[in-house]
Each structure stands twice: as structure tokens, then as C-alpha cells.
Amino acid sequence: MTSLTGRWPGLRRPQRKYIPVLATLSLLAVMYGVGAVRYEAFSDGQVILNVFVDNAFLLVVAAGMTFVILTGGIDLSVGSVVALTTMLSASLLQEQGWPPYAVLPFVLFVGALLGFAMGCIIHYFEIQPFIVTLAGMFLARGLCYTISTSSIPITDPFWTSMAQSKVRFGEYFVSPSVIVALVVVIVGAYVLSHTRLGRNTYAIGGNPASALLMGLPVARTQITVYAISGFCSALGGVLLSFYMLSGYGLHAVGMELDAIAAVVIGGTLLTGGSGYLVGTVLGVLVLGVIQTIITFDGTLSSWWTKIVIGALLFVFILLQRVIGARKAR
């Protein structure tokens, strides 16, 4: 294949490895176009910005998940860690009276620590990530309920200001969380492409046995990606607590599936070793736009909502594959 492209140097076709991402991007554009034609208010630029506003936390969580999936692992605990973070933040702020500048680093640390611990178990005891993080999922959710079974509202001024202030561009705006999420994505993308940690992440996903024999620090990398995912989940939890201004044990139920779906739709292989963070951003947008289309439609009953989400997912992934396959030839 490589030599094939080489034969027609004049033909500037995109590198093969970017095709999944490009396919996703073009389909996303088409989807947006369809929405804009069907629903009048849809074409307002703010609609797209709202997709970011409403999914900033998912974006951060999915970014962490991308690291883990790139190594060929998976992290099912993210949704629960998000919930735990909201719960911890709320209870520390409201009930323990901690100041925000102490709460923030603390909850982020707890998230990273949970991820770190899971990474250690996965690596040193050679237990499958799916199971370790499933246990982590139970643990974090269980910890939520030990704090409280009901929701705790957050009234801290810093939190409320993060929730209610807007970053404006002319008539458009986003929330500060969106900025945070974008920074996370940019930093993440940089780490993946320009640091040893990032490259080792890809290498382990490509072939863990080889990575070990090549003398790469497999242990450190593997544990770090889970710590990153834990950190991102906690950060996502903080953003969610800005968004909701509450802590609750039932927040973010099933978010792990959304995050995994976003990563995979973005073109990252679950077997590891191949994919980009930009893809994950697109994946989150796809989920967000599907949701938006359904809300704009406003005529679907509960079950039709689910069926239509499933159908749109199907069409999207199918087309993505078809386009990808055609371009790759």
C-alpha cells in the first residue's frame, strides 16, 4: 500500500492513518447539515457550541479513556469516579467546609490515585483491565452512597461562578468548562504525539510483548495511563459538578459506555495502538449531535428515542466503515 501511494507522488491523498478520523469528520458535517435543514433553529452557531458546553465533562473523561484504550486496555470505572468526585466535592464543600482551592486538588488526587491503584493491580497481578476496573466501578459508586444516598447541592461561590459565567465571543458563548476540556485535549494530544509516555502508550497497544522486549518501561506506562484516566475522570467529575452544582451517587450512570463509544466512533481501535485524540473529540460531538437532533425533533416518545439513537449510531458507523474502506483502497 505504501509503495502504491508512493507511485503517484503528484496525487496528494491523505495519509492512510488519518482516514478514519477524516471519515468521521465528514459524516459529522453531513449530520449537522441534515439537522440544519430539518430544524430551523439548529443552524444557529450556538447549537454547536452548546454541544461542547453540554459535553465538556464527557470530552475530558473520553480523553482519559483514549489513553487507556490506546494501550489495549479499558476503564469501566470512569462513570463511577465522576460520580464519586461530584459527591466528594459536594460533601467537602458543603458539609466539611473545605475551601475550593483545597477541594479541587484533593478530588483530582483521589481520582488519579484510584486509577493508579487499578493500574498497579492490572499490571503487577496480571488481571484483565475489564475486571479490575469493573471492581473499581463498584467501589467508587459504593463510596458515593457511603457519603450520602441523596444528592447534595453545591452553593460554593467559586463553583457557582464556574457554572454560571460565560466565555463570550460576540453573540456566542461557551462555559469555562469547555475551555478546560479543550486544554485537556490539547495537552493530551501533545503528550501522545510528542512525549515518550505517549509513544510508549502506542507501542504497548501495538504489541505489549514487543514493547517489553524492546526495553520500554511497560509497567510505568501502563500504570500511568490508568492514573491519567482516573485523573481525567475526576476532572470530568469536577466539570460535571460545575454543570450540575450538585453531588450525587447516581450521576454519570453509564457514562463509561458513552466514553468508550466516543473513543471508538472516533476511530480508535479497541485492540489498542491506533487512534487519535481528535477522533475522540469528533466521537463526543457525534454523540452530542445525535442527542441534539433528537431533542430538536421533540416528537419521539421515550422508546423511539432509544431506537433512533441506536439506528443513527448504526448508520454512522456503517458509513464510516464504507468511506474508510473505499478511501483505503
Added chain:
Amino acid sequence: MTASLSGHMSALTRRRLFWPVTILIVLLLANLLFTPDFFKIEIRGGHLYGSLIDIVRFGAPLIMVALGMTLVIATRGIDLSVGSIVAICGALACLWISGQDDQNSVAGVLTAVGLALGLALVLGLWNGFLVAGVGMQPIIATLILMVAGRGLAQLITDGQIITINSTPYKLIGGGYWLTVPFSILLALGAVALAVALTRRTALGMLIESVGGNAEASRLAGIGSRRIIVMVYVFCAFCAGIAGLMISSNVSSADGNNAGLWIELDAILAVVIGGTSLAGGRFSIGGTVVGALLIQALSTTIYTVGVPPETTLLFKALVVTVVCLIQSPAFRAKVFQRRRRPSARAAAREKTKVEVAP
């Protein structure tokens, strides 16, 4: 020589099951502290009655789902849609029966069962087509049906809980046959069928081959696609039966809650049973033990009286312990045995060969 070899093999599998079985027993014994007659099995009203029977009876749907999941996982796949299939099949069967004038008509019930399982096969075919035909990653391919299927189940029930009153249907998940809960017999039958299908024919080996190395299998002439499709169809079929059991047990179909999160429990059961999520080797016996372990855990939580807000912590603890103890790496690192120093001494009287200068 053959005999000794197969003897060796089964010793191996036995060792693989040693830990899950031990933990299962420990868990059951723990109940004894709280409920002295936990192990008592009696005949009450012509039925076997007792906590142990309950564990198997309530565990039967999980065994079914995990059984299908085992084969899917062996091909390096995963099926997230089983919960939705459970809901859909229960819903369709109950809808059909509720529409009958005589809900107790055996013919009507059989039609309902046939329709529901037929639909399950179609859904399995759909999953198999997406994975093997279109080439989607299994987790995403089955996520589609997981999401849409819940909607479908609710569409069938119109969002309500369909309640039926049908004695023949009740038999499937809540009835007894020769004093034994029928669901246990069904699960036993399915396990026996799966074992026969995979170990008496070459299917098991071909599945393990496809899961171990799909490309090598293709080049060895194995119709990997057909096998993958078959496995998803079987998995959906098992989930369909589980759906019938669950809805029959409570004589109603709940499109929303039936089989919710059962996929996670099933995957957990498979892994506890020693089948790797990376595909390849699988163990049906292990899966059954895993499923029973999970059900025993729930029952223990109820009988011991773990408060609801800490049940998840408890579950996390047990899952972690089970997996750690099962992990050879953990045992090696934690209960580190001394290195055998004798190896060198024993080899001293070797026939040392001359070394060129």
C-alpha cells in the same frame, strides 16, 4: 499414555477452577454464621426448598446469558446487547400470551416461546452480521442493539409492565418439574448442550482457533465468519431463554428493567470462570461456577443484611479478592515461595564437556 495425558489435562482444568470453587464455598459457609439452616434443603409443597436451591434458581438466567457470552468472548468478541435481548424476548412472549383468550393454552404459550426465541435468533444474526460481515468492533456493534433494543422492548410493552396469568408459561422460570425448579433443569440442559456442541464436535476447537488468531484460522480454511455469526446467534438464543425465565418467574414483562446490567454480570462470570477476554481458550464449567458465585454473592448480601448503601463496596471487595487469588502473578508475588537452590547442586555431577581455550 493417552489416559495419563488426559488425566493430566483434567487436573489442569480442575486447578483452574480450584479458586473460584473455593471462594464459592467460603461464601456459602459465611452464610451459615448468619442463617444456621442455610444449607438445609427440604421438600415444601412438593418442591425442593432452600437457600441453595434459590441460588441456582435465581442464578439460572445468569448462567444462560454467561454461557452464550463465553463462546462470544472465546472468539475475542463481546456482546453488550444480551440485556436488551432478555427484555425483548420476555416482552414479546408476554405480549403474545396476554393477547390470548386462554392464557393457559399450551399451544399459545409454545407459540409465544417460539416467536420470542425466533426473534432472539434474528437479533443474534444481526449482531453476527455486524461483527463478521461488516467488520465492526464487537463492543460497538452490540452497543447498537443494547441501546436500540431497550427501546424495542419498551415499544413492545408500550412502556407498561405486561402482566400475564399463564400456568404453562410460569413453568419456564418459576415452576417445578419432579420437585426440581424447571429453570435449573433448563440451564442444566443448555449447559449440557453447549458442552456437547463444543466438545463433542470440533466447534469448540474452531472457536478457540478463531479467537486465538483469526487470520491464521482463515488461512487454515476455517470459515471464521460463519463461526462468529453462529456464536452470536447462540448467545442471543441463550439470552432469549434467560428473558423467558425472568419474565416467567414474575409472570410479567418489564421492558425497561428486565436484564438491566446483566451483561456486566455475565462477563464477570465468564472471566471469574477462567476464560480470557483476549479470546481463545474457554471453559464452560468455569463460567457456571462464576455465575453461581455472583448469584451467591447477591444472596449473601440479602441474608447477611449488608446495608444497601454498602452492597457495592462489598461486591467490589469480593470481586477483587476472587480475581487476586485467582491470579498466578498475585500468588507468586504475595505468597512468594523461596527460590529452589537445589537446581545447581543437583546438576553438579553433569558430564562436563571440554571447553576450548
Added chain:
Amino acid sequence: ACGGGQDSSANQSGGGSDQLTLGFSQVGAESGWRTANTKSVQEAAKEAGIDLKFSDAQQKQENQIKAIRSFIQQKVDAIAFSPVVESGWDTVLKEVKDAGIPVILTDRAVDSTDTSLYKTFIGSDFVVEGTKAGEWLVKEYEGKPDPVNIVELQGTTGSAPANDRKKGFGDVVAADPKFKIIASQTGDFTRAKGKEVMEAFLKANKDIDVLFAHNDDMGLGAIEAIEGAGLRPGTDIKIITIDGVKDGMQALADGKISFIAECSPLLGPQLMDLVKKAVKGEQIPTRVLTEETTFTQEQAKAALPGRKY
């Protein structure tokens, strides 16, 4: 299907004779109760000639917030929603207020201190439901000094109806030491779980007098377990549940359930009235209680024929 959005934006400020648009964000379809609630809203909207933009949040608060944002964008005339959770609505409700759209809460309140963020709250009070259940029990055992062993089937851990019903019931029975809650587990609001947990209760506890289930469905599941153990539900073990769905009422009429505190999902017509008034700017009360009652076995027999859900 797409026409609705455009119509509504065209005549949003017009009000008057033109059709009103109501954005309604439902929790999900997690139970038969909820579905009945949805139906009631949809039917009432049709009857009242209101264009309903319905959105299912699939039990996620973030989805509800998204839906409300998109209602603002679509410039609906009024917004109603059943909050998944009490907390965390201030931000988006402020946005709604800025857009000048009236908000009506249904089924469940929010804990905002700023009550100007919504016009009214219509719905039941879960604590009161639990209290009613407890009060009936206290009355039933009045004058009998023997200890009463109660088992409780809780709703989904952490959900508001579970928390509140447990609290309402618990507070009442705690007043008299003869009432003892000997076991309490979650049955996830479902029949299957209700049955499974009850089976375990029956084996672990020899002497159960009363079952309190947070909804009918768990109670119905438990009935099967009790019958399976060779006991008579309603007689050997008294059963109190909440909701009053058709199957529950039937069991009540059959004597298998002893008492039901109603939790009515039929808020639709009341809601539409309030919406019309709110859009016109009329004065409306800030709290509207759903018309709810309690049922004994006798009352159930009478009410059953007219039961819709």
C-alpha cells in the same frame, strides 16, 4: 414531524389564539408509573391543543439540562420537567428565566433557594406517601403490644422516592419501639428483584409480620415469594406498598396487599391548565399537590374498574 419546531418559533411571542408550544423533559421510561405519567402528559397536551416537544432524558440529569437548553433555543412558550435530581438546576433555570420562559416542575421539586426560577411545582410528596404507609400500620397494630417485625424493600438506592419513602415510613414507626425493621434491602423498584430479595428475607428471618415495599411492583414480586414459601400474603404477612397501579390494586382487592398509598402519575390535565395560565401571566399557586389518596382493600374493589394504568 419537523414542522412543529418552525411553527412554534414563528408564533412564539404571539401567544393569543395561536397554538402554544410546551417543552417537556421527562426523566425516562424507567417504570410503568413513569410511562403512565408520560402518556398522561401527552394526551392532555393533545386535548388542550398544546404543541408538545417531548424529550426523554434516559435518567440522566445532564440530558435534561441539554434538553432545556435546546428548548430555549427553539423558543418554546413554556417548559415543564420532572427533575431527575433535586439539586443543580440553578444555572440552566437562570438561562430559562433570562429567556423569559415560564417553568413548571412536575412530580419532583428542585432545591433552589431562588423560587423565582420556576412558577410552580405540581406533584406528589414522597415523604408523605411513606408517612401515610406508616400511619396505617401504626393504626392497624394499635392496642396490640406484641413486637411487629417489618421487612422493607427499598427502591433504587439513592433515588429520591426511595430515600423519602424510607424516611417518611421510618419516622412514623420509630415512634413506637414495638415496630422493628429487621431487614431492609433494595429491590430496585422491580418485580424480579422484589421476589429475589423477599425469598432471601424469608429464609433468613423466621418471623416476618409486615412487608413495606417502596412500590407496587416490588410488592407484587414479593407476593410470589411469600406464596412460594407456603405463606399467605396479606394474611400471614401484611403488605404495604406505594403507587396504586392496576396490578397493585388488583392484588389489594384480592386481599394479597393490605394497604396502598397512592402516587398518581396522572398529572397531565392539571399541568396543561397551569401551563396556559402561566403563559398568560395569570397568578398561580407555587405548590400544587397531585390529587392523591390511599386505598384499603375495600376501597380498591370499588376503585378498580375505573383504573386506567
Added chain:
Amino acid sequence: MAEPAAILAMTGITKEFPGVKALSDVDFRLFPGEVHALMGENGAGKSTLIKALTGVYDIDGGEILLEGEAVRFTGPLQAQQAGVSTVYQEINLCPNLSVAENIFIGREPRRLGAIQWKKIHRRATELLRRLRLDIDASALLGTYSIAVQQMVAIARAIDISAKVLIFDEPTSSLDAKECEQLFRVMRQLKDEGIAILFVTHFLDQVYEVTDRVTVLRNGRLVGERLTAELAQIDLVAMMIGKELEVLEQLDEQPKSSPAALQDASPVVAASELGRDGAVAPFNLAIHRGEVVGLAGLLGSGRTEVARLLFGADRADHGQIRVDGTTVAVRNPRTAMAHGIAFCSENRRTEGLVEDLTVRENIILALQAERGWSRPIPRRRQEELVDKYIKALRITPANPDMVVRNLSGGNQQKVLLARWLITEPRLLILDEPTRGIDVGAKAEIQRLVVSLADGGMAVLFISAELEEVLRLSHKIAVLRDRHLVTEMPNDGVDVEHVMRIIASGAAV
């Protein structure tokens, strides 16, 4: 006796796997500035010794001295940091990364923590040029053939400027030209004082580049000699450790007897068969009892030809005739139904299912042909498997051993056995003798001859031109993905074929 101090000294190394004693009390030493061959039959323990050194395996006993200091590496990372750089037998690189990255990963040049990609590409290109490897350093490694990957692995090892360089069968997939490049670099490194441990099955190579030889047999040390003082025949005797008759047979070349084969219609004939971007349309006919050899450089398209004939890839042009009738070979299954078998070159990714046992791997293709519902009876399985374990001398002779734990050469034999038991009419062998010891290689060659004598048609692909010439009745030469010529093997010599390969002209 003026020997310098050994840079590496391993004494009494013992390593046991469940059921197999891979190494027992082995001593090995390595001096700076020497190339030291580690020899032994398949399964002798060469790779295990290397992995014991670099810490991939924990050893059960023994001592390792590196520059006089006792070491026990915890893994390749530590070994690398101590100056021991290794190319393991199974290529261990990441196919999902670029060539350049594979060379530099883990030791990328950085500025302020950021990887300097430009620098990496520049240095990789230089390094590849030094190895005379003309490939795109920025392309994904996985798009290249094993041989190229092998060269990349070597490039990586060399560039990690180490004191000790270990090559475990690096040449098994290289052609003569590439071996030459490798040896040139090895000599250069040796002159710089680096100690090189070199595992190979090619005796010629041993004599060409090594200074010293250590021989293992069955996990035990047989002896250590200076290459110059060891006659080739003695070396083989040390390895095989038995009767000279085997060796005599080895020298005696299998006869090719091009009979009146061409008369009958060919078993399989390809006409204008081709696949865009892979191999240009070609014609090729293989008759009953005929061995057709495919010659060409790496990447010339030999494997592609084989894959098209087997239906592993779909052809874009042309057709295949079996016994004169055109058949649709859509996939391996249909090819097998017409009696075609294909023993692929890349045993790990396209051949074996490493987690299955020897028995299961051997019967896999036969079982696939029969379909899942007709299992091969256990007794029959055992007969077949036993027969081929004996015939190909697969060790350990345990049919229930997981293939992953077999030595490289024995894995290759298992793959071969899989296809032999299907009794095909056309057997395609892509590099069947790669990584196989002398004894086994001779046996496989004899096997090919006897199969052909028995009427089987064989398509034989090998990087070793001599081998192709020795076995084939007919030789087809590929160059740059074109089948340039086809000729009967009547007294053709290596030189001649090389010229065709080089010039592309059918002389």
C-alpha cells in the same frame, strides 16, 4: 592464551519450564571484539539462554557476570541500560508505529521533553542507508515484509550503542544481499570492540563471520570452540550429536528428475492472475509431481503469488484452472477444496494459533475441511499427530503442549505438519525452512522431493537460492512484482538466476 577478560560470563545457568528443562547448567562466555556463534538444533535452548541473560526469564540457578560484576536483570529495559542490546528471534517491534519510531522508541532525542521528530527521521534514514535498506522511514512498519522488519530490528539494536549485541537468528528471513549488509556492519562493530552473540542455522554464515562457536544440545553445553579450528563436519556432529550418516545424506543433494511432466494438463495453472498493487498478472503452471521454485528478492512478490493461488487475497485479474477447468478460488476454503495447501511464511501471525496445542494446530486445517460437525476421532488425531511429530522430529514430542512454548524451529514444523496431513495436490511452501536447523532442513528438503515423487505438485519459495535450485524442476523468477521468466532447472546455476533477478531480463 593471551585472552582478554570476558565481557560476559554465564556459568551454571539452569532454567526449567513446567515439564521441560530448557537449560541445565550451561556455561557461556563472550569476549569483546568477537562474533560468537551460538549453535544447536531446534529447541536446544539458544533463545532461552539469551532470554535468561536479558532478564526476560527468571533463572532457576547460575551466575551472570557482566564486565566482572554479577548481574541479574529484571528485564530487557535493564539489560539495555547495562549495554546489552538484543534482537530476539521473534521480531519484536510494533507494527503500528513507523519504521523510524521503531528504531528510536524509548530513546528518542528530546528537547525540553518534546520528541524531536525531524531528528528521528533524519537519523533513521541515515541508519537505514548504512544498512542499504531502501525503505520509507516514516511508513508504518507493519506494511513491510518480515525481512524488512528484521532489518529494522537489527538497525535498532545496532544503534543502541551497546557493549554486547545479541542477534537471535536474524538472518533466517534475509536474502544473500541483506546478509551481506548485515555481516559488513557486524564486522565493523566487532572492530569497534563490541561483543556479538550470533545465533544462526546457516553453517556458511558461521564460517563467514564468527570467531568462536558454542554448541548447545538438549539444554546442555556441548562445547565451545574457535571457529577456525572446527571442521564443518565436526560442528554438525556436535550439534546433532549422532551418526555421520545423517551428515552424508545432507551433502548428497536431492535429485530433481524433470520427467515427462509437462504432457499432462497441470494440476494448477494461473493465467493472467494478478492483483493491483501487489503483483502484475502472471502465468504459471504446476504439474503433478513437479516442484516449481520461486526466486526473487525480498518484496519481489513471491508471497503475493502464493497468496493469490491460495485465495488468501482476492485476485483482480485472471483465472485459476485446476485440472484444466476454471475454478473460482474466492478464499482459502475454496482453494483447499481443490486440493491446494499453503504453508505461510509468517508462522506467528498467519500460521499458528499459539494458544492451542501442538495436536490442535496440526489437525486444524484437516478439521476445517471436514467442517465443525464432523470431528476427527480422537484416536485418529493421535495417530496422525504422532506420525508427524516423529516424521518431522518435533520436540518436545508432546502433542498437548501449547505451541507458544515451542522453540521457533519446532513451531515451523508444526505448521508444516498441519498441511501435510491434508494430503494436498498442490502444496505451497513459503519459506518452509526458515529458522530450521541443518538436520531438520535436510529432512524437509528430502520430504519435498519424496512428496513430489509421490505425485504432489509443490510450489517452493525460499530466500536461499541454492535450496530453490536444488529442489525445483522449474524455476520462476520474480522481480519487482513481475514474473519475469520461467525456466526448466537443467543445469541452471545460482549465478545465472541472480543475474536475471538483478537485470530483470530473461537471459
